[in-house]
Amino acid sequence: MSELDAELADIFRQEAVERLDQMDVGLLAVEAGDAGAADLDALFRNVHTIKGAAGMLGLDDIRALAHAAEDILAAVRTAGTFPPQLAAPLLRTTAVLRSCVTGAQEPVSEAIADLTAAGSALSAAPADPASGGASGASPPDAPPAGAGPPAADGPGAAAAAPKAGERPLRVPAQKIDRLLDVVGELMQSRGQTAHSLGGEGQLSPELADVLAGGDRMLSELKDTAIGMRTLPLAAITRRLPLAVRDIALETGKEVELTVAGADTELDRVILESLHDPLAHLLSNAVIHGIESPAERERAGKPRGGQLEVRAVPRGSLVEIVVADDGRGISPEVAEQARREGSLTDVLARPGYSTAAELTDRAGRGVGLDAVNSYARSLGGSLEVRSEPGHGMAIHLLLPVALAQLEVLLFERGQAVYGVPLGAVEEVVLITGTITLEGRPALDIRGQALPVADVAALLGAEAPPLGARSPALLVSAGGRRVLAVCDAVLGEHETLVKSLGPLFRGIEGYLGAAILGDGRIALLVEPLVLTRGTAHALRVSAPDAAGPVVAPKVLVVEDSFTVRELQRSILEAGGYPVVTARDGRDALGVIGTDPEIALVVTDLDMPQLDGLELTRAIRAADQRSSLPVIIVTSRGSEEDRHRGIEAGADAYVAKHDFDQQALLATVERLVGR
Ligand SMILES: Nc1ncnc2c1ncn2[C@@H]1O[C@H](COP(=O)(O)OP(=O)(O)OP(=O)(O)O)[C@@H](O)[C@H]1O
Ligand SMILES: [Mg+2]
Numbered sequence: 006m007s008e009l010d011a012e013l014a015d016i017f018r019q020e021a022v023e024r025l026d027q028m029d030v031g032l033l034a035v036e037a038g039d040a041g042a043a044d045l046d047a048l049f050r051n052v053h054t055i056k057g058a059a060g061m062l063g064l065d066d067i068r069a070l071a072h073a074a075e076d077i078l079a080a081v082r083t084a085g086t087f088p089p090q091l092a093a094p095l096l097r098t099t100a101v102l103r104s105c106v107t108g109a110q111e112p113v114s115e116a117i118a119d120l121t122a123a124g125s126a127l128s129a130a131p132a133d134p135a136s137g138g139a140s141g142a143s144p145p146d147a148p149p150a151g152a153g154p155p156a157a158d159g160p161g162a163a164a165a166a167p168k169a170g171e172r173p174l175r176v177p178a179q180k181i182d183r184l185l186d187v188v189g190e191l192m193q194s195r196g197q198t199a200h201s202l203g204g205e206g207q208l209s210p211e212l213a214d215v216l217a218g219g220d221r222m223l224s225e226l227k228d229t230a231i232g233m234r235t236l237p238l239a240a241i242t243r244r245l246p247l248a249v250r251d252i253a254l255e256t257g258k259e260v261e262l263t264v265a266g267a268d269t270e271l272d273r274v275i276l277e278s279l280h281d282p283l284a285h286l287l288s289n290a291v292i293h294g295i296e297s298p299a300e301r302e303r304a305g306k307p308r309g310g311q312l313e314v315r316a317v318p319r320g321s322l323v324e325i326v327v328a329d330d331g332r333g334i335s336p337e338v339a340e341q342a343r344r345e346g347s348l349t350d351v352l353a354r355p356g357y358s359t360a361a362e363l364t365d366r367a368g369r370g371v372g373l374d375a376v377n378s379y380a381r382s383l384g385g386s387l388e389v390r391s392e393p394g395h396g397m398a399i400h401l402l403l404p405v406a407l408a409q410l411e412v413l414l415f416e417r418g419q420a421v422y423g424v425p426l427g428a429v430e431e432v433v434l435i436t437g438t439i440t441l442e443g444r445p446a447l448d449i450r451g452q453a454l455p456v457a458d459v460a461a462l463l464g465a466e467a468p469p470l471g472a473r474s475p476a477l478l479v480s481a482g483g484r485r486v487l488a489v490c491d492a493v494l495g496e497h498e499t500l501v502k503s504l505g506p507l508f509r510g511i512e513g514y515l516g517a518a519i520l521g522d523g524r525i526a527l528l529v530e531p532l533v534l535t536r537g538t539a540h541a542l543r544v545s546a547p548d549a550a551g552p553v554v555a556p557k558v559l560v561v562e563d564s565f566t567v568r569e570l571q572r573s574i575l576e577a578g579g580y581p582v583v584t585a586r587d588g589r590d591a592l593g594v595i596g597t598d599p600e601i602a603l604v605v606t607d608l609d610m611p612q613l614d615g616l617e618l619t620r621a622i623r624a625a626d627q628r629s630s631l632p633v634i635i636v637t638s639r640g641s642e643e644d645r646h647r648g649i650e651a652g653a654d655a656y657v658a659k660h661d662f663d664q665q666a667l668l669a670t671v672e673r674l675v676g677r
Contacts, residue, residue, distance in 0.1 A: 016175045017058050021067075021106045024051040025099045026243040032099065033246055036092035045087060048095075049078050055102065067105050070113040073120045074098050080127050094123040096247065176233070184230050186565045191223060193565070200522045231406050234274070238316050238325075239267035241280045248284050249312065252291045252366065259298050259309040260291055266316035269323055272406040275383060279325075279403070282376040286327040286399050287312060292367050293359065294331030294397055304394070306330065321404060321411045322385070322427045328398040333391040335359075347484055349389045353377040376401075381532055384410055384425045384515045386481050402427060412518065414494040414526055415477065417459050418467025421526040422490075423497060423518055428531035430478040430485070432493050447487055449478065459488040462534050467491075481531035488534045499528070517573030525573050556602030556675040557581045561591040561618065562636075563610045571605060571636070571667070578668045588613025592621055595628055603675045605667075608637035608648070616651045623652035632674040636667070 031048050034040040056071035074095060081087050101116040199216070202208060208216070242264045253260045271279070295301075295310030302308055315326045334348070342348035351357065358370030373389075376399075380387045384404050391397035404410055404425070412423030413432075438445040438456050445456040456476065460467035476487040499518035515528040558580045562568035572582045583598065585591035587610040595601055604622065608615040619633050634655045635648045648656045655670045 012177050013062065015177050017062055017064075018106055018108075019175060021055050021058070022103060023240070024055055025103045025106070026240075027051055028099050029096065029247050030243055032092045032096050033250065035087055036089050036096075038089055040087060045078065045081065049075070049082075052078065055106075064105075066113045067102060070098060070102055070105070070116055070120075073117045074102075077120055077124045077127070080124050084127060088127065091123055091127065094119050181230065181233050185234070188223075188227050188230050189565045192227065195220070195223060196520070196522070231272075234272050234406060235270040236273045236276055237268045237270055238276070238323075239264075240273075241276055241283065242267050242314060244280065245284065245287060245314065249287055249291060252288050255366075256292060257297060258291055258295050260295055260312055261309055262287070262312045262314070264314045266318075269316035269318055270405065271323055271403070275403060275406075278379070282379050282401075283314065283325070283327065285372045285376055287314070288366055289372060290327065290329035290331065290397070294329040294333070296332055304332075318405070319402070320427070321406075322402050323405055325401040325403065326398055327401075328396065330396040333393050333395050333397050336393045339391075339393055348391065349377070349387060352389050353387070381530055384528070384530070386428065386531065410499050410515070410518075410528070412497050412499060412526075412528060413477065414497050414520075415459070415475075415490040416492045416494060417463075417490040418465060420465065420467075421494065421520065421524055422459070422463075423499065423526045423528045424477065424479060424531055424534065425515070425528075426496060428479050428481050430480050433476050433478060433487065435474050435476050435487070435489055436472075447476075449487075452485075454478070454485050454487050456487045456489060459490045459534070462486075462488060463529065477534075479531055479534045481535045484535040486535045497526070499526075517569060525569070525576060527573065527577065555580050557583065557598070557600045558671065558675075559583050559585060559591060559594055559598075559601045559604045561585045561588065561604060561606035561610070561615070563587055563607060567607070574667060575605070575671065578671070580671065587611050588615065588618035588621070591618055595622070595625075595631070601628075601631070603671060604631060604633045605671070606633060606635055608635055608644070616647060619648070619651040619653050634667075634670055634674070 028048055028051050031040060031044040034044055052071050052074045056068050056075060059065075059067035059071060077091065077095065081091065098116055098120055101111055101113060104111050105113065202212075245264070246262050249260055249262045252258075290312055291310075295312070296304065296306070298308035301310065311330045313326070313328045315328070317324045317326075334342075334352075338348075338351060342351050345351060353373040353376075354370075355374045356370045357373075358368055360368035360370075362368060373387075377387045380401050380403060385402045387402075388400045389397065390400065404427075411426040413426050413429050414421055414423050416422075433447070433449070435447065435456060438447050439453065446453045447456050448454075458467075458470055459477075470489055470491070474489050474491065475493045476489040477493070479486055479488050497518065497520070515530055518526045518528055520526055558575050560568055560571045560575065560582055562571065562584070563586050568584050568586075572584060575582045583594060583601065585594050588606070589612040591604065591606065592613070595604070604618075606615045606618055613621070615635050615637065619635070622631050622633060623629050632654045633652065634657060635653045636657045637644065637648075645656045654674055657667060657670060
């Protein structure tokens with residue numbers, strides 16, 4: 006597929022999914038009996054556009070199925086009535102279309118046959134929309150379609166075309182990511198400039214002015230670039246009513262879902278990944294929370310349960326609450342949570358389930374744990390609140406943008422760390438402690454909080470703490486701790502992209518931030534501090550005095566994020582690191598720095614790529630035996646073969662990239 010084709014396919018996918026979401030909203034309204042003529046028009050427009058675009062891209066299955074759906078809608082228009090029971094087959098159609106659009110190889114013939122059958126039933130009995138009743142929700146007075154004035158509001162409005170001037174311009178996500186990469190480079194180079202120019206007082210007023218002007222523009226550029234990555238929560242909540250409807254039908258519950266704050270903006274990478282966790286919380290609420298209509302009546306509640314998804318912006322974070330008015334936790338669980346200190350810990354424990362039987366939907370006891378780890382992997386948190394008989398509310402705190410994380414920086418044993426600002430309640434000075442259950446604690450406004458050395462919490466080595474040391478009051482997962490360090494350095498806004506997937510595997514860390522002076526701060530997951538568990542990765546504090554003994558590694562990579570990530574992984578593993586942006590740059594570095602003992606290189610780079618670089622090293626007189634590791638997104642056997650043929654010693658695919666494997670490979674090649 007050419008680059009242009011790939012870009013077009015990406016744009017088509019995004020647009021089609023959006024249109025299918027709109028269709029689902031319209032079809033749910035049809036099923037509930039409150040659709041108007043505008044809904045039929047919108048359904049038509051959406052399916053017609055999908056059909057046309059699929060045809061142009063040669064996606065014949067999608068085109069054929071969209072065409073069949075269009076035929077049914079045409080029949081509805083002719084019949085002058087939209088029977089609610091037609092909604093179900095059309096909803097199945099949008100589901101099949103969605104999976105085809107997103108790449109699943111699903112056969113469409115069954116869905117087409119399904120639609121054709123529904124269509125002939127329609128032409129056979131146009132005057133009796135109440136017949137069939139497949140949907141279980143079919144008020145007999147379906148409004149005439151295609152007649153009367155279009156509805157001004159209601160579900161149809163969701164499908165209305167955007168106003169002129171607001172027309173969205175679709176840009177492939179990779180281009181925006183590249184833009185953010187460049188902004189990250191610029192910010193780092195700005196930090197280095199400031200550092201090498203010395204303090205503010207050293208500059209001439211003219212130069213200070215010029216720099217300040219540049220800073221303003223840079224900050225605006227950064228905000229704009231980040232803004233391009235955000236989308237309103239509505240982009241995913243539109244699909245939720247359908248999921249809730251299905252589970253309610255299956256389990257015989259009556260449920261009404263409301264969504265508040267759907268215009269709250271979130272990073273689109275986060276949004277895409279948020280759908281499944283959110284759907285799971287809703288499914289939990291319907292299955293475990295909401296009682297059957299009869300049971301609710303006995304408890305003096307209305308037959309139908311209320312389910313709410315609510316989003317509230319909180320600075321650089323967004324709080325998403327999923328709340329139900331069901332039975333909540335049992336008194337025994339409430340008691341257990343009191344004993345163990347956190348309801349979240351009890352319910353999110355892997356394997357914990359109160360489901361009576363194991364089904365597709367519940368019983369494994371892994372759902373809440375997965376949602377909890379998901380929130381943590383983004384630098385957020387999850388908290389469960391519930392009272393017996395009074396429903397449950399799950400509070401998810403997530404960063405607005407992955408690119409932007411506000412952290413509080415602190416120092417311990419000469420290493421710099423950052424922790425998401427949202428998790429820090431305050432900073433206190435520790436002068437003396439009390440003892441709580443044999444462990445040091447401090448009374449903060451009447452509550453005894455545990456006190457611990459941050460180095461011990463992180464499993465890092467550090468000299469003893471001073472007599473008067475600052476501590477961060479960190480709160481996460483329903484627990485609080487005072488984490489003591491050597492010094493608090495202040496707030497810092499870091500530009501980090503896609504921390505989650507790349508850092509998967511490094512227990513306890515969200516990623517790394519590059520500071521103005523070029524130092525790296527490891528970003529600590531708040532839960533690691535409050536849980537007090539040691540982590541897998543050992544952090545060796547840089548030894549300022551002694552000579553460098555570990556072999557020096559050259560990281561060659563054109564992506565800023567990946568480069569700095571690899572640097573932080575290798576440095577945390579105890580290796581000094583220098584970097585280069587491409588092969589040509591790397592050859593220059595190797596020529597001037599005889600200490601370089603190993604090269605870790607990307608494959609696709611401008612100027613001189615990874616293969617050419619490897620060949621050039623092998624052809625050089627002096628350093629021809631320098632070990633080379635190729636890290637790349639191209640993981641095929643053939644690529645691997647080409648890499649080895651060029652003279653690489655190891656080949657690590659980015660998609661199964663894990664930092665322990667990289668460190669192990671480095672160790673094998675330059676063994677310390
Ligand atoms: N909204 C809710 N109301 C009441 N209890 C709930 C609610 N959500 C979760 N729970 C409780 O938390 C437990 C754990 O939920 P979790 O999603 O981890 O597991 P599960 O739903 O039982 O199984 P699965 O992993 O297959 O989803 C549930 O078994 C239930 O006891
Ligand atoms: Mg579950």
